[in-house]
Each structure stands twice: as structure tokens, then as C-alpha cells.
Amino acid sequence: MTFTVGILGVPLSVFNPNDASKPLDQLTETPRALRAGGLLEVIRNTGATVKDFGDVKLTYNKNAKTFDELKNAFSAIATATERAARASDFLLVLGGGCTLATGTLRALHKVYPHLHLLWFDSHADFETPESTHSHYLGGMSLAHVVGAAGDPPILKGEQVTLLSGRAANWAEISTMREFGVKHCPPENMTEWLQTELPPVDLYIHFDVDVLELSSMPAVDIPYLPGVKKAEMVTALKIIAASKKLRGLELTVYNPYRDVSDIGLTTILQLVETCVKELVTQQVVPAHS
16 A cells, blocks of 8 residues: 655745845745755655645735735635645645645645644744734734634634744733643643644644754744754654644745755655654545
8 A cells, every 4th residue: 555645835925024125935936946856756765655736826915914815825725735635645735934824724624624733833923913013924824724813713723732932922822822722832842742642633834944043044034942853853753653644834944045955954854754654654544
């Protein structure tokens, strides 16, 4: 029996209104850069079969200041995500910025109704239209998923755990508690995964700025100190060994900041670790 990994590129990235240099536009190149960097070959070498569904074709306002302005993009992402998820044992989404989660999770919640989201990020991404100073949608992306930033929720707060979130401010922490989102700080991450990982279908949102700069310099908004690569390897092994992991989305890797391919090497190692464990488990999920 073969284990199939679906690959889907989602080159969505909106600008940060406070950054005149607009570097986040470079995140639209992430799917291309990861494929060119050997990602598919690394996955095949684990024994998995790869189905590459290409990139979602998107037209949207890169200066969007509301999620409603991105509704057509989210719809396109959701349609492509559902198709790829139903045709795969494990879905690997190559982003893009964190706002893509609204599209991917709309689909994945249909495919896996009891899904639990593991959101790895140095930031909480839990600003709201009322609390934000920057009006950057990426900083509200997790809040939007649970209905704290306007629009109906995609997931209930209790279906979400933020891991790390070291940069979370008190307003974000307060709102997360109000909505029932769990928060696991980095120093408790391994223990939490070993003892409290929910026994349901799991999906990982992996913002690569959660990692320390020495292994992931290719980010636009770093927050120190990050999680060590070895700790993240352990985390992914634990999650994959649960036999419940259905997919992972990679966000905010900026290939233009990765002049020595350090970040690329880290991503390849982490994906290889995760897929190897999944291939070992050989668990085929039941799609709803």
C-alpha cells in the first residue's frame, strides 16, 4: 500500500500597511522555490507517492485591509484544498502568508469535521480589527479562523492550540482565552504534545518564523528567541506518530532572504522527518 502526499501551492500574501518596502510580496514565490529546491524529491525518497496539484490561481488585492476583500481568493483556495485533501493521505500546502488559513481550513473542516488545528507560530496572529494598530491581516489570521476578527468562525476555539506564540501581547492572550483557544508556550511544547495531544484528526499550520534564526533566517518578521530545530523535529515526530496527522501548511518562508539555503535545508529536513514517520505508520485517513 502506498502513502500519498498531496502538494498544493497557495501563493497568497497581503502587504503589511506599515511596511513601505512590501517584502511580503516575495512570499508568492515560496511554492516555486520549495519545489525547485528539491522538496518533491525529498518526499519521494521517504517511500511516499507525490501528487502535485500545482498552484491555486489567485486574483486579489495585495493591499487588502479586510478579509471580505479576499473572499474570492479564499473560495478558490478552499475548492483546491478540498480536492487535493480528498485525493491524498496527507496534504502539504506551500504558502504564502498566514491569511491562506481561512481558505484551507474552510475545506479541511468539511473533509475532517472534528479537526484540531495546531498553530505553530512565534506570533499569536490574534489581533482583531478593534485591537490592531497595523491593520495587517496576517496579524489577525488565527483570530479570523475562530470568529474573533469578524465573520462566522470556521473552527471553535477549543479546536485550536497555539504552540509557542512567544510574541503574543496581553490583548491577544485575553481574547484567546475568551474564545477558548489553548496556548502552549515553547518551554512546555514537547510535554504538551506527549500528554495532551487531542486524539482526533490533526492539521498543522507551520509559520516558519517559529524557529530560531540560526536554522530559519528566511523570514520577514522574526521574533527572538525561536524554537530550536531539534525541538521541532521531536514535535513533528510525536504528532505524526499519533496516526492522526492529515496535513501541514508552511507559511512565511521568504526565499529571497535565504541566500545560503539554510532555511530551505531546514524545511526539507522537517518535511522529511514528518513524512518518514507517516510512511512508517501507513495510516489512510477516512474522509468525510
